[in-house]
Amino acid sequence: MTKLTETQTIILSAGAQRPENIALPLPKGLHGAAAKMAVTKMMERGWLQEVDANLRRNEPLWRETGDGHGTTLVVTDAGLLAIGIEPVVVKTLVAIREHAAKATPPKPPTLRPGTKQAMLIEMLQTDKGATIAEIVAATDWMSHTARGVISGVLKKKLGLAITATKVDGRGSVYRIG
Template sequence: MTKLTETQTIILSAGAQRPENIALPLPKGLAGAAAKMAVTKMIEHGWLQEVDANLRRNEPLWRETGDGHGTTLVVTDAGLLAIGIDPVVVKTVVAIRQHAAKAPEAPQPTPRSGTKQAMLIAMLRAPEGATMEEITAATQWLAHTARGAMSGALGKKLGLVVTSDKEEGRGRVYRIA
């Protein structure tokens, strides 16, 4: 088994982490004749492969073929094995990511009508907003419970943005943006 240089290890490791195992861009400082020599040696070992670049997806080019097309470099299964990564694991991770990207988004929860939470939302959506005193009087919650509901249930679970402003004569006023 051939021992990898530091540059070869960096190129293969970076490519293993990119979509479709694309090895480009090469590390900073590796350009010109040095890059060509390193890549040629890696292609000879079977760790990299030149494939047609998909220009519609803006894949980086290794070289242009002269007919309006170009090639890119892809880490092969042998290249993955050379750095100690099982190609089956990489393909499984890619499949999981693609499935997660296609999965439908979970439906947003909707508050039930007639609850204290619904009352709080209505108060905060009103143009005049609501002060903490008004909220605690209407819901019969303590102030820390009302603040927790605005932060947790409204902000984190329902994705509503609650803002607060200090107004002359009223104090701090909370509103849903």
Template sequence: MTNLTETQSIILAAGAKRPANIALPLPKGLAGAAAKMTVTRMIDQGLLHEVDADPRCGEPLWRETGDGRGTTLMVTEAGLLAIGIEPVVVQTMVAVRRRQVETPAQKQPAQRAGTKQAILIAMLQKPEGATIAELAAATGWQAHTVRGAMSGVLKKKLGLPISAKKVEGSGTVYKLPG
């Protein structure tokens, strides 16, 4: 049996009581460098596992990965065994999450033709790209709405890799690869 610190025991016990054995939030008073050190040690010992967070389910974030996604912490089978709990449910949840992470690409929703979103995507796919003013004129939206749609829907929701480049005389030109 693993020798656990009091903090580790508290984190594991609290995680075992939560749906999907999510270890977050951490106990009050455990923050910053101390939290990072404790969690890192627990991951190294195999007591916790870092998995992609599902914001639709309201899962708390441990850290952001830099690509707009975040991770959360889940108590592992070894973590449950360390506090004397049988890990049958955890095995199922870990297997499901690993399959989700290992799936190469999720199917994107079908794009309806003729929508303003479709117009934005078509203009961004042109080899020369498009400026905010051009996109606003084509959709009838104001510039801030175009920027919001590109940032929120196209980049975050659909995961499209929009690039921006300053062009002399035109301003910033936005493009989609391919």
């Protein structure tokens, strides 16, 4: 096993416990030139690797590369081996955590009675259904808001099956189910 400094051991051990083996944030008190020197030595030995940061997932930045992009530090398989951890074990634990997170079904959203959303759902559950004009009159929403609630909230968020059919004299009529 390779001889590691205390700082190197802390960085690699913490990174091994994080999703995607991200080595950031570095330990408290390690910043500036000392942080750069420690990271550079670890990269030279192949224990850390600099990769593009996924800013959508708010991954911590090691350095900015410009144009709103940046890099983060990831513990490599060699880094895991340096602290005595088999990379396969880490990957298996990550897979188990992800499976456990997916196994618990999300709690269905609760509908509060008396809200405009509840009123809209009641209108769409009737045999008659509702047009955008009727929804606008009942809720005081703008027409684009009514369409947005139907597609964004009812369809995507709540997972309701909304159908639209053309009816002579009424236009597009929306119904649930």
